[in-house]
Amino acid sequence: MNGVNIKQFQFEYDLTWMAFFQNADGRTYVRYGGREDHDAESHLNKQSLLRVMRQALYLHKENGVQPESRYEPVAKTVSTPEDIPTMKKMMAKRKESCIHCHDVKMAHFRHLRDLGKLEKEMVYTYPSPSQLGIQLDPDVQYKVKHVDPDSPAKTAGVKEGDLIRGIDGQRVLTLADMSRVLELAPKTGTLEFSVERDKSTLSTTLNLPAGWRKSKDPSWRQSTGLLGPSSGFWGAKADANQRKQLGLGEDDLAVRVTFIWADWTKQSGIRNGDYVVAIDGQMTDMTIRQLQAYLHLNRNWGDRIDLVIRRGDKEMNLSMQFPDESPN
């Protein structure tokens, strides 16, 4: 991201892959990328990319760039990742000077933290329409594949097979186009959807309930790491044989500690090879990333948490005291 104008290229910086189709002036036809929590490539596939390429070529021929709006602003000035006040200090600790996409969000979060304005819910950027109950067809990404029951989309009358043509007046062709509109949608309120059904265009209003952006498993987001304390250890989920020996089922928490780096973790008495079977009252199965994200988003620096570990035949209750401030 070195030198990229982030006023022009605004997208989900927690992603590892994102694309734009543009004209020579840098005006966007369509975005392509994005993901659901459960799969980094949920909406990346050859068929949909070819479809979007055809649409981009058609729009290019018709001069159909997205009109200037808050969703696709025309950057009149340049602002780069290097301009974020915390970026220089952050990069000084690195051997390499390449600014990754997630570094942009991390540096921004660090800046907000310095200002005392960082909030945990800020991690849920560029939400998927699935947060409103709309499951998109991964191949034809403006087509509704499924509508979740008891969701804002269901209440608004969105149906399977509907073609979503616009949100808040913005043309949307892909998951990434929709997430861009949803990124700027309010915390609560309403949002107008334009859908095509049986060759007729319909308009419907979706309610945005409190907390609608909050997804079930944000552990793939690097940026969670700035929002709360770390366990200070890394580990791996126990396999079937290990669970059998521990007497635990596949739905039980069982993370084998493989690496400890934090002083507060060492002080808790935890050791490499221990199995964590409960942490802060959580006993259901998690990956180490999910365990970390749980602490980042549900606990604060200065908190004390309880753990239960298995070491050989023994089960031990431990306590971990996080320092009052993040060491980073």
Add this chain to the structure above:
Amino acid sequence: MKITSKHIVYALLVMSLFAASAWAIEKPKPQEIEGKIRWGFDYKEGQRISRDTGKPMFVVFRCER
């Protein structure tokens, strides 16, 4: 207009990657893939080529960690 695979391949010749770069990193040289796709790493150069050829840009950001 129905766009055939032939048109798409032709378009891909110039719909290349033009991720911008600066701040103490060396710009990689353009990469040719099987003689069909030319991936560039200079956004302004990509805009120039797009203007000269009349073709759109395919701008990709990817993590290579």
